[in-house]
Amino acid sequence: MAHSNLSTEAFVKLGDFLRTFCDLVTTNTISDHLNDKWIERFKTEAERAQHYNGWFSEENCIHAFQEWGNALTKENIENWLKNYDLETNQEKAIALIMAGNIPLVGFHDLLCVLITGNKALVKLSSNDQKLIPLLIDYLIEIEPLFKDRVTFTKEKLENYDAVIATGSNNTARYFEYYFSKKPNIIRKNRNSVAVLNGNEPPEELKALGEDIFRYFGLGCRSVSKIYIPKNYKIDTFFEAMFPYNDIINHNKYANNYDYNKAVYLMSEFKILDNGFLILKEEESFGSPIASLFYEYYEDIDALKTYLKDQEDNIQCIVSSGFIDNEISFGKTQQPSLNDYADGIDTVDFLLRTSLN
Incomplete structure (x- = not known):
């Protein structure tokens, strides 16, 4: 494939389609367009996704399409x-082992492989088996040359030149051992944090709720911990979160909320609770679903130093005027194309990896 003109055009057309589809959903006019087979297929898959994975709500699938x-x-x-x-x-064959914690989370790696002119051998997560093949089917219709460029497999991975694998800290150890002889990117658990200064306007704090609750907090870009100044009034934070209280009506989220609250209470941990989010003072980053860790700080420079030392564990820092590469409130789930997971430049890796 003459690298990339065809690829770029196809992905631009995919973007056009996704925006059109989401506009029809937003304006509630989609029923007028169900004679378009692709509109109907995307609508059906967004509605069905929750049957395969209870965390993939229709709203979150549409959000992923929109982004x-x-x-x-x-x-x-x-x-x-x-x-x-x-x-x-x-041209190389790149094995992709994808995560499935949020809808389409593996698509960026697949995009990088295809747009650089490589072939993808894809092992989908059992949690996201439908949405990525749907996008690839659409791309193949626009540009049939993609048909030979993407292979989905459930078998043992063979005949590949490099690997990009995403998983937990536990699976990463296995991946590092198993794939050590090939060029690789192995991704582990990461979390995102927010640093509050106590003077955030209400709309900024409310936007933080998007970073906490979008995808039920399951993404590595989801804020799982906040740092707050000494004497911060937690009520201010809880007030700003109130518009998200509908989340407790989601069955799996509610079950996690009840379970984690019971565990904390039985362990006699001190918690704060507003009926749909549990706050627990805690040094670590990765809070369970329906809970958010918090920690007080007194010295902002000491906090900067600490978070810099922890950068291998942190995906995003949400703040306003705290550090250079911070993410604005409400924007963690709107990454741009050059926001690489774990800060590793996937395109550069693919271009530098040569055939043995």
Whole structure:
């Protein structure tokens, strides 16, 4: 495939379609367009997703479609790729072992592999078996050359030149052992944190709720811990979170809320609770579903130093005027194309990896 013009055009068309589809959902006019087979297929898969994975609510699937639609514009793709020399790529087969914690979480790796002119051998997560093949089916219709570029497999991975694998800290140890002889990117658990200064306007704090509750907090970009100044009034935070209280009506979320609250109470931990979110003072980063860890700080420079030392465990820092590469409140689940997981440049890795 002459690298990338065909790829880029196909992904731009995919972005156009996803934006159109999400507009029809938002304006409640989708029923007028069900004679379009793709509109109907995407609608059906978004509705069905929850049957295969209870965490994949229709709303969250649509949100994932929308964010990919926003990302895949001609301008965004050209700006992303302009710093790379794609002509240097040697065509390779890249094994992708995907996570499935949130809808389409593995799609960025697949995009990187295809747009650099490589082939993908994909092992989907059992939690996200439908949505990524749906996007690939759409791409193949636009550009049939993709048909030979993506292979989904449930078998043992064989005949690949490099691997990108995403999993937990436990599976990462296995991946590192198993794939050590091939060029690889092995991703582990990461969490995201927010640093509050106590003077956030109400709309900024409310936006933080999007970072906490979107995808039920299951993403590595989901805020699982907040740092708050000494004497911070927690009521201010809880007030800003109130608009998200509907989340407790989601069955799996409610079960986790009840379970984690019971565990904390039986262990006699001191917790704060507003009926749909549990706050627990805790040094570690990864809070369970329906709970959020918090920690007080007194010295902002000491906190900066500490978080810098912990950067291998942190995906995003949400704040306002705290550090240079911070994420604005409410924006963690709107990554741009060059927001690479774990800060490892996937495109650069693919271009530098040569055939043995």
